[in-house]
Amino acid sequence: MRISNSDDGITVCLTGEIDHHSARAMRESIDAAIQMKKPSVLRLDFSGVTFMDSSGIGLIMGRYRLMALYGGIVRVINVPEELERMMLLSGLNALDITEKRSEQFETAK
Amino acid sequence: MKPQNEMNIIFDSRSSNEGFARSAVSAFVTQLDPTVGELNEIKTAVSEAVTNCVVHAYADRIGKVFINVRISDNSLVTVKVRDKGCGIADVKQAMEPLFTTAPSEERAGLGFAVMQSFTDKLRVRSSVGKGTTVTFQKRLSCRVNNV
Structure with a gap:
């Protein structure tokens, strides 16, 4: 996992497998970064x-809150692509926080 | 149906074993030459079932988790994840999407919904104080018959 700062916020590059076991450490590092920078x-x-199993969804929802x-x-x-079904199943779409691949170039500016 | 091949594993309900469990099942099923998607779905379902054992069945202690995988009919995979933990009082409620008894652990309440969606058939049997058995089945596209 890599955390980098930009002008408007924080970008976290998650790596490897996200399950109930690994999500805990990820959550702690991300939350520490959020609390320090309040991006x-x-x-x-x-x-x-x-x-990623549903622990990844918990990780996203918790950070959203x-x-x-x-x-x-x-x-x-x-x-x-392999994770899209899990994202869809979670109902996260309703929060409108997932960027489609095609939109990313615009928002990256 | 008589299984053509079968394997059993027993391990402690430690969260560090979640990865082991899904990898072990995945390695066993690999002999059927599943697609990457099928393998990922089985791994995800196993991960959800084992996490339930770690978080719920043995919430305040370490217990044993039993996994039995059977291959039958050349392409039918049956996975049983069993614990001797606290059991579920209301299985129907527990299986409702977004229902969770562990919000503090950031559980999304999606475990059973994921197992249901990623497999062909899901059955949950539970007895309070005795434990829970989650059984799911998946038929693979099976491109070879090499069992």
Whole structure:
């Protein structure tokens, strides 16, 4: 996992497998970064994620709530095809935080 | 149906074993030459079932998790994940999407919904104080018959 800062927020590149076991450490590092910087945008980049069960959904929802406390937003980017079904099943679409691949070039500016 | 091939594993309900469990099942099923998608779906379902054992069945202790995988009919995979934990009082409620008894652990309440969606058939049997058995089946597209 890699956390980098940009002008408007934090980008977290998640890597490897996300399950109940690994999500705990990810959650702690991300929350520490959020609390330090209080960014307006938290980008969760899933391009390096090779496996994810519903713990990944819990991870996104939890960060969504924490960011909302600071008035910030979460963007979920670069979701690999294998994970799309899980994202869809979770109902996260209703929050409108997942960026389609085609939209990413515009928002990256 | 008589299985053509079968395997059993027993391990402690430690969260560090979640990855082991799905990898072990996945390795066993690989002999059927499943697609990447099918394998991913089985791994995800196993991960959800085992996480339930770790988080719920043995919430305050470490217990044993039993996994039995059977291959029959050349392409039918049956996975049983069993625990001797606390059991589920209301299985129907537990299986409702978004229902969770562990919000503090950031559980999304999607475990059973995922198992249901990623497999062909799901059955949950539970007895309070005795444990739970989750059984799911998946028929693979099976491009070879090499069992």
